[in-house]
Amino acid sequence: MTQQIDGQRRVRLNRNRVLQAAVSLADEAGLDELSMRRLGQELGVVPMALYKHVANKEELLDGMVEAIISEIDPAVGGADWKNAVRLRVLSARAVLQRHRWARQVLESRTNQTPAVLGYMDSFIAMFLAAGFSVDLTHHVMHAMGSRIWGFTQELFDDSAGRGGGDAVEVAPEVQAAMFEQIAARYPNILQVATAARHDEGSVVGRGCDDQFEFEFALDLLLDGFERLHRQGWTSRQAKKQQRNEG
Amino acid sequence: MTQQIDGQRRVRLNRNRVLQAAVSLADEAGLDELSMRRLGQELGVVPMALYKHVANKEELLDGMVEAIISEIDPAVGGADWKNAVRLRVLSARAVLQRHRWARQVLESRTNQTPAVLGYMDSFIAMFLAAGFSVDLTHHVMHAMGSRIWGFTQELFDDSAGRGGGDAVEVAPEVQAAMFEQIAARYPNILQVATAARHDEGSVVGRGCDDQFEFEFALDLLLDGFERLHRQGWTSRQAKKQQRNEG
DNA sequence: CCATAAAGGTGTACGTCGTACACCAACGGG
DNA sequence: CCCGTTGGTGTACGACGTACACCTTTATGG
Numbered sequence: 001m002t003q004q005i006d007g008q009r010r011v012r013l014n015r016n017r018v019l020q021a022a023v024s025l026a027d028e029a030g031l032d033e034l035s036m037r038r039l040g041q042e043l044g045v046v047p048m049a050l051y052k053h054v055a056n057k058e059e060l061l062d063g064m065v066e067a068i069i070s071e072i073d074p075a076v077g078g079a080d081w082k083n084a085v086r087l088r089v090l091s092a093r094a095v096l097q098r099h100r101w102a103r104q105v106l107e108s109r110t111n112q113t114p115a116v117l118g119y120m121d122s123f124i125a126m127f128l129a130a131g132f133s134v135d136l137t138h139h140v141m142h143a144m145g146s147r148i149w150g151f152t153q154e155l156f157d158d159s160a161g162r163g164g165g166d167a168v169e170v171a172p173e174v175q176a177a178m179f180e181q182i183a184a185r186y187p188n189i190l191q192v193a194t195a196a197r198h199d200e201g202s203v204v205g206r207g208c209d210d211q212f213e214f215e216f217a218l219d220l221l222l223d224g225f226e227r228l229h230r231q232g233w234t235s236r237q238a239k240k241q242q243r244n245e246g
Numbered sequence: 247m248t249q250q251i252d253g254q255r256r257v258r259l260n261r262n263r264v265l266q267a268a269v270s271l272a273d274e275a276g277l278d279e280l281s282m283r284r285l286g287q288e289l290g291v292v293p294m295a296l297y298k299h300v301a302n303k304e305e306l307l308d309g310m311v312e313a314i315i316s317e318i319d320p321a322v323g324g325a326d327w328k329n330a331v332r333l334r335v336l337s338a339r340a341v342l343q344r345h346r347w348a349r350q351v352l353e354s355r356t357n358q359t360p361a362v363l364g365y366m367d368s369f370i371a372m373f374l375a376a377g378f379s380v381d382l383t384h385h386v387m388h389a390m391g392s393r394i395w396g397f398t399q400e401l402f403d404d405s406a407g408r409g410g411g412d413a414v415e416v417a418p419e420v421q422a423a424m425f426e427q428i429a430a431r432y433p434n435i436l437q438v439a440t441a442a443r444h445d446e447g448s449v450v451g452r453g454c455d456d457q458f459e460f461e462f463a464l465d466l467l468l469d470g471f472e473r474l475h476r477q478g479w480t481s482r483q484a485k486k487q488q489r490n491e492g
Numbered sequence: 493c494c495a496t497a498a499a500g501g502t503g504t505a506c507g508t509c510g511t512a513c514a515c516c517a518a519c520g521g522g
Numbered sequence: 523c524c525c526g527t528t529g530g531t532g533t534a535c536g537a538c539g540t541a542c543a544c545c546t547t548t549a550t551g552g
Contacts, residue, residue: 106399134441137438153352188367298499500545503543508539519529
């Protein structure tokens with residue numbers, strides 16, 4: 001009975017099929033449904049079989065990240081570094097949006113795999129090619145942080161009203177009561193959280209356009225980088241100035 | 247034998263002692279050493295005893311976060327919003343530095359506890375008090391992201407050479423070989439990563455001052471906010487402009 | 493002061509997880 | 523055809539969170 005499916009011989013596993021299946025599973029079921037056991041089941045194979053193709057779960061996750069990084073558009077050449085960076089980041093963002101688990105994986109571990117390093121290297125290259133000093137580029141990369149992957153820590157919970165999923169169901173009247181509580185205790189949050197709703201014409205929707213928020217912060221940073229670059233900013237001089245003020 | 251230690255009656259547990267112990271344990275041993283079993287052991291109590299004080303592990307983590315938020319300095323009043331925000335963030339940063347696990351906890355979950363909401367509310371208040379529009383404040387908060395907690399996603403692995411811990415030990419010659427590999431394959435990373443080392447006089451040290459990096463990005467954003475505020479930025483107008491360009 | 497209910501602590505047990513290890517099946521090159 | 527290498531199986535172990543039934547301590551109010 002082993003190795004048979006419907007009387008047909010089963011295709012042999014390989015690292016790529018494992019990674020591919022893991023990505024699909026995580027895409028569809030979420031990261032915490034991704035266990036070695038479940039993945040094995042998905043591939044019609046006993047859990048331990050996977051260990052012939054990946055050393056352990058950590059390596060599986062690394063492999064998955066490597067796999068999706070290849071989906072990010074390569075850097076575009078050309079004179080306009082700002083636009084190049086912008087496009088690259090937004091491409092990464094689109095990818096990470098397709099694979100929502102990836103963010104958590106990138107956040108939770110220090111990923112030193114070749115694809116990650118390669119991506120970072122080519123990212124740095126965009127600034128250096130634009131004439132940024134190595135010094136400034138260093139700090140710029142730090143300032144970009146996880147934004148090079150197209151995501152930022154989300155502070156507000158925008159999962160309310162997200163379809164499907166296994167969110168806890170709450171009765172409408174309870175929801176209303178919670179709203180009242182928040183309104184009373186956290187008036188500023190209330191104001192700011194609902195701000196996006198009424199200044200957007202009659203669009204009901206989510207009330208907050210994540211993509212816009214992301215680009216807002218991204219452009220703010222890019223503009224800042226540009227200014228510093230133009231005025232020949234160096235960290236040495238910034239630190240000296242800091243000492244004199246402090 | 248139960249309830250006895252050295253013939254002395256044991257102090258009763260309560261939610262606060264549990265939370266306190268959990269924070270200490272996480273501080274000292276790291277987040278993945280924090281299990282209900284280990285925590286019970288630390289308190290000289292059977293694991294299930296903890297469930298009389300916290301509903302489950304999730305709630306324990308929430309409680310821990312609440313506990314450390316109280317360590318953040320309250321907002322300072324006064325005319326200079328920029329400095330107020332700056333101080334607040336740097337205070338939060340100092341706290342999160344003391345409790346390194348907190349970052350992971352804040353990252354991995356949507357924390358809607360009163361202390362978190364209270365902190366965010368008072369954070370928003372700083373901008374509103376400075377005359378920022380609700381609209382701009384909304385976007386500003388998004389742009390701040392996890393920076394309101396004083397941390398950013400770290401991209402470079404700066405754990406190399408960190409004392410203690412359970413890092414994998416690597417022979418020096420292997421390390422050198424790895425370095426060669428990286429140097430060859432990722433020349434830009436090499437340049438940028440080592441940049442901080444030689445422009446800092448003769449300081450050997452870590453080669454990269456995290457605090458400086460954090461403040462660099464923070465100030466870049468704050469300056470950006472200030473500029474937008476001064477020129478009366480609104481999201482409606484920004485979106486219109488975006489449409490005309492795009 | 494004692495009965496009694498509430499609150500705090502225990503012990504056992506279940507289902508999950510990652511994965512070590514010994515084993516067997518299939519394949520491919522001599 | 524044989525046999526070593528590679529891929530897949532089965533069993534088992536030690537974590538984990540936590541449900542549930544039970545006992546012990548404490549506080550309370552008649």
